[in-house]
Amino acid sequence: MLRRLAALAAGVVLLVGAAPAGARDLPTIVQRGNDYLESVLQTPIPDRPVTMSLFAHDECGPGVFVPDGCAWSDHIEVLPWVVTQLLRGHGKERAEAAYVLEHETLHRLQEDGPREEGVTDALTWDLQLGYYRALGFHGRMIQAGYAEEVQQVRWTSARATGEGWRTRPARLFRRELWKATPQGRDALAKAAWGN
Numbered sequence: 001m002l003r004r005l006a007a008l009a010a011g012v013v014l015l016v017g018a019a020p021a022g023a024r025d026l027p028t029i030v031q032r033g034n035d036y037l038e039s040v041l042q043t044p045i046p047d048r049p050v051t052m053s054l055f056a057h058d059e060c061g062p063g064v065f066v067p068d069g070c071a072w073s074d075h076i077e078v079l080p081w082v083v084t085q086l087l088r089g090h091g092k093e094r095a096e097a098a099y100v101l102e103h104e105t106l107h108r109l110q111e112d113g114p115r116e117e118g119v120t121d122a123l124t125w126d127l128q129l130g131y132y133r134a135l136g137f138h139g140r141m142i143q144a145g146y147a148e149e150v151q152q153v154r155w156t157s158a159r160a161t162g163e164g165w166r167t168r169p170a171r172l173f174r175r176e177l178w179k180a181t182p183q184g185r186d187a188l189a190k191a192a193w194g195n
């Protein structure tokens with residue numbers, strides 16, 4: 001789940017009017033992103049179609065806010081502005097939309113809650129520039145959606161490797177954390193912090 005409402009207004013405006021011929025199409029965008037993540041992470045990324053949702057029900061997350069996206073085992077739902085920006089957007093709003101798609105794509109659904117969000121969003125942030133390039137554009141770095149949870153993951157990666165969180169060893173540690181089962185994540189965190 002991820003909440004990024006900054007681009008909402010622009011997205012709604014762009015929804016008006018049919019997509020021009022030769023516009024980007026959503027399945028191709030999703031596939032390019034998945035191919036990139038598979039090649040970097042060396043692990044299969046589930047092929048999940050992306051559908052639009054208004055999240056009218058509290059079916060995704062605790063219901064404390066309306067999320068921009070939600071990952072399920074067989075599909076990914078996003079708010080309309082995300083699709084619109086992916087198909088027809090530019091600049092920062094397009095990058096925000098791609099970030100939402102990347103984040104939901106990276107959810108492994110093995111566990112729920114702050115740690116899953118932190119591990120998922122830390123990796124989303126780490127790989128965002130390559131993901132944008134795979135989708136065919138050069139986006140600027142944008143902030144992580146789950147700042148506190150991501151910082152916890154970065155600290156753990158720094159502690160585990162004895163290097164700064166921006167270093168390659170720490171980045172690789174975060175990939176291992178993402179790939180691990182919940183029990184594996186427990187073990188990696190325990191080894192890092194010694195408790």
Ligand SMILES: [Zn+2]
Pocket residue numbers: 001002103104107117120
């Ligand atoms: Zn999430």
